[in-house]
Amino acid sequence: MMKAVSIESGEASKAIGHGVNRGLSVFDLVLRIVAIVGTLAGAVAMGTAEQTLPFATQLVQFSAQYDDFDSFKLFVIVNAIVCVYLALSLPFSIFHIMRSRAGKSRILLIFLDAIMLVLLTSGASAAAAIVYLAHTGNTSANWFSVCQQYTDFCQRSAGSLIGSFGAMVCLVLLIIFSAVAISRR
Amino acid sequence: MMKAVSIESGEASKAIGHGVNRGLSVFDLVLRIVAIVGTLAGAVAMGTAEQTLPFATQLVQFSAQYDDFDSFKLFVIVNAIVCVYLALSLPFSIFHIMRSRAGKSRILLIFLDAIMLVLLTSGASAAAAIVYLAHTGNTSANWFSVCQQYTDFCQRSAGSLIGSFGAMVCLVLLIIFSAVAISRR
Numbered sequence: 001m002m003k004a005v006s007i008e009s010g011e012a013s014k015a016i017g018h019g020v021n022r023g024l025s026v027f028d029l030v031l032r033i034v035a036i037v038g039t040l041a042g043a044v045a046m047g048t049a050e051q052t053l054p055f056a057t058q059l060v061q062f063s064a065q066y067d068d069f070d071s072f073k074l075f076v077i078v079n080a081i082v083c084v085y086l087a088l089s090l091p092f093s094i095f096h097i098m099r100s101r102a103g104k105s106r107i108l109l110i111f112l113d114a115i116m117l118v119l120l121t122s123g124a125s126a127a128a129a130i131v132y133l134a135h136t137g138n139t140s141a142n143w144f145s146v147c148q149q150y151t152d153f154c155q156r157s158a159g160s161l162i163g164s165f166g167a168m169v170c171l172v173l174l175i176i177f178s179a180v181a182i183s184r185r
Numbered sequence: 186m187m188k189a190v191s192i193e194s195g196e197a198s199k200a201i202g203h204g205v206n207r208g209l210s211v212f213d214l215v216l217r218i219v220a221i222v223g224t225l226a227g228a229v230a231m232g233t234a235e236q237t238l239p240f241a242t243q244l245v246q247f248s249a250q251y252d253d254f255d256s257f258k259l260f261v262i263v264n265a266i267v268c269v270y271l272a273l274s275l276p277f278s279i280f281h282i283m284r285s286r287a288g289k290s291r292i293l294l295i296f297l298d299a300i301m302l303v304l305l306t307s308g309a310s311a312a313a314a315i316v317y318l319a320h321t322g323n324t325s326a327n328w329f330s331v332c333q334q335y336t337d338f339c340q341r342s343a344g345s346l347i348g349s350f351g352a353m354v355c356l357v358l359l360i361i362f363s364a365v366a367i368s369r370r
Contacts, residue, residue, distance in 0.1 A: 068325040071314045103368050110364045114357050117299070118306050125307035126314035129256045133315070134326065140253035141319065143328040172299050175360065179295045182368045183288050 021100035024181045028174060029093045035170035036086045039120070042163030043079035046072055046127070049160065051153035064150045071126040072157060078123030079164060082116045089113075096181070103182060110178045117171040124164040131158050206285035209366045213359060214278045220355035221271045224305070227348030228264035231257055231312070234345065236338035249335045256311040257342060263308030264349060267301045274298075281366070288367060295363045302356040309349040316343050 046066050053062040066072040092109055096102055134154055137145035147154035231251050238247040251257040277294055281287055319339055322330035332339035 064325060069323065070317065070321075107361075107364050107368055111361050114299070114302070114360050117303065118353060118357060121303050121306040122310035122313075125310035128307075129311035129314040130318070132255065133318070136255075138254065140249060141328075141331045143326075146326045168303060172303060175299050176292075176296050179292050179364055179367060182364060183292055 021181050021184055022097060024177050025093065025097040025100060028177055028181075029090070029097065031170045031174050031177075032086050032090060032093055035167040035174075036083055038163040038167035038170065039079040039083040039086065040163075042124075042160045042167070043076050043083065045160035045163065046079070046157055047076045049153055049156035051150050051156075053149060062149070064146070064153045066157065069130055071130040075123045075127035075160075075164070078119050079167075082120045082167065085112065085116050100181075106178050106182050110175055110182075113171055113175050113178070117168065117175070120164060120168055120171065124161060124168065127157070127164075128161055131161065206366050206369055207282060209362050210278065210282040210285060213281065213362055213366075214275070216355045216359050216362075217271050217275060217278055220352040220359075221268055223348040223352035223355065224264045224268040224271065225348075227309075227345045227352070228261050228268065230345035230348065231264070231342055232261045234338055234341035236335050236341075238334060247334070249331070249338045251342065254315055256315040260308045260312035260345075260349070263304050264352075267305045267352065270297065270301050285366075291363050291367050295360055295367075298356055298360050298363070302353065302360070305349060305353055305356065309346060309353065312342070312349075313346055316346065 048066075049072075050065040051063065066076065089109060089112070092105055096106065131154070133143060134150075135145060135147045135158075137143050233251075234257075235250040236248065251261065274294060274297070277290055281291065316339070318328060319335075320330060320332045320343075322328050
């Protein structure tokens with residue numbers, strides 16, 4: 001009934017709006033794939049980080065592994081969770097490309113994206129705090145900089161943060177583009 | 186012109202939609218005020234955390250302060266930034282209560298809320314990682330649990346996290362409600 005009274009220009013602007021929405025949905029899909037790669041790379045790089053020092057006392061063999069640090073364990077778990085979530089959200093993203101008017105599923109995705117953003121940010125920041133501490137140490141708490149011995153381990157764990165922080169940027173963009181798509185619906 | 190052809194039930198459902206949107210906007214305002222209180226309490230509680238131990242060697246007086254730990258400094262700064270942002274966003278929130286159809290300003294707020302959520306989460310998680318480390322220590326890195334000496338300081342810094350995490354929940358809810366309000370516009 002609405003269509004019967006809508007004028008030509010209205011139809012045209014609607015068509016343009018749908019085109020923009022479809023473009024946003026394609027970008028949404030690309031961002032999700034980039035974020036999957038980022039979180040996967042972060043989890044794998046951190047999960048395989050270990051180093052054994054070339055010297056040992058009679059009693060102790062010095063070695064460092066990611067699961068000696070609870071924050072690094074959390075980091076790997078969180079990256080894995082977000083990676084799986086993003087993989088599961090791909091069908092929704094493809095569905096949005098085909099049906100640019102879908103609204104409720106977009107709100108669901110904004111909700112879940114926001115939760116995953118919080119999860120990923122907390123894991124990455126906790127790991128970053130420990131990496132920073134391992135690099136600089138802390139004199140007032142008498143915590144030594146362990147990176148002077150475990151150089152390889154430190155580099156690996158610091159590098160694995162990059163993927164996570166890239167995925168965080170992707171998730172922020174995803175939330176914003178979803179909001180724009182909903183408003184243009 | 187649209188109004189001329191719209192039927193009674195359409196008008197009625199629109200009015201209900203506006204009522205729901207106004208309710209969401211009021212809730213938005215309340216959440217912002219709660220988040221302001223949370224971030225302010227977190228910043229003040231952490232910023233005033235310090236402890237001097239009742240014993241001293243001839244050379245050293247043992248004391249701990251929040252700015253001995255870079256993560257805690259970051260925590261205070263981030264909480265202050267988010268608190269100021271939330272205070273500045275209150276006029277927008279009040280504007281949304283009066284004009285429930287406003288769309289672009291809501292998208293701007295979703296964008297800024299998402300950025301602030303990431304900031305606050307990273308600050309709070311980094312501080313939480315250090316608080317956790319101070320409580321448990323780490324044997325493989327030879328970091329001792331400093332909370333056995335600095336009990337008051339540890340309790341204060343752990344408690345100050347509560348306000349921040351509460352504000353994080355508020356910000357997630359704010360993003361979701363804004364998305365719902367936009368979709369119902």
